[in-house]
Amino acid sequence: MSAKIVEVHPGIYEIFLPLPARPTIINVWLIDCHGAWALIDTGMNLPDSIQTLEQALATLNIKVEDIDVLFGTHHHPDHFGASATIQQRSGAQVYLHRLEQEKVARVLSMFGMAQRPPEALRFFERNGVPPHNYEGLRPAFYSNGAYIPTQTPDKYLRDGDIVKVGERRFEVIWTPGHSPGHSVFYLPDDKVMVVGDHLLPRITPHVGIYPDSTPDPLGDFINSHLKIQKFDVELVLPAHGGTFHDHRHRANQIIEHHRYREEEMLDLLKHQAMTAWEVAQQVWGDEERPFAQWMAATFETLAHLEHAYLEGRARKFERGDKIVFQAA
């Protein structure tokens, strides 16, 4: 892939890095801090991506080694997968939220496991996921070197922190939901917000419940959308899709999307109780999907059902050894 880099705002560059699966591109953000360079997110640790990053930097006559500060929005492989490589080559100060560092450790601990931990298998079973050869579903990044995250960030991001790099200020906004420590970066002097996966222009990020999740990720996600609306933003820089301007409008659309999705699920549960798997089959059952997608759909469904339960709109009880939900 040839380098593609665009200056979207004075001194702020969008670099398009390739991904091996959809979405096929991640945008990372290079910021000229006047005397220092900051990079937000890294792409995957795959040769094609690293080479594309190098070529993009070369158009500005800089190298990976010149990066001074590396911010991670969250721990996912497409965002933080090359962080150890970049840290090692550049000596950059790496910033990540503490909750994301815990996720890094958890993901890495699963690389060497012969099979899923028993509590995960029990969690799948309790939520109605039928027995399956889960080992066939191991993500490619477990073994192909695409995910080599740094395990030793230099600083933890905290909500409200203002990190000064060169002459630029980055305000950290903690936006849990898609991931528990997901953070976005607001540049108050430019009214620019780098939003990672929190606020995408065309698609909605996955919000799911997993064995180690917080109780209400969807509630957190919605609150994070209300939170970012308080900021005065003129340019939004997302990790996937094009830049856009009206962050409040898009945040409201995403909130409405989840409101509708919850209504749709509760409609199914008015007169009968179902597991999250069964609800997901009804909601997303319009086409054939690979098993891994059904699992993701089930855990996103579970996020909606637990949210409805905490709102008092759904009941939750046991049916045999399964957890089922019904509209309250």
Place this chain on the structure above:
Amino acid sequence: MVEKTIRLTGISANSIEDAVQLAVARASVTITGIHSAKVIGIEAEIEDKRVTRWKVTVNCTFRVTESLHE
């Protein structure tokens, strides 16, 4: 003043009212200010002699707003 109308079909496992509500909720993801939904068609899906789903087609109407460039 101008209004715009779009046609949608809401599908509910429960009732005609719920089907209308779902259509309006889905339209509201991308449209603000829907103020009326005129029911123009109702269909019941039947399985084994029982109504399993209500499919209700509605014309949802909203006001077209003008934006000023500042």
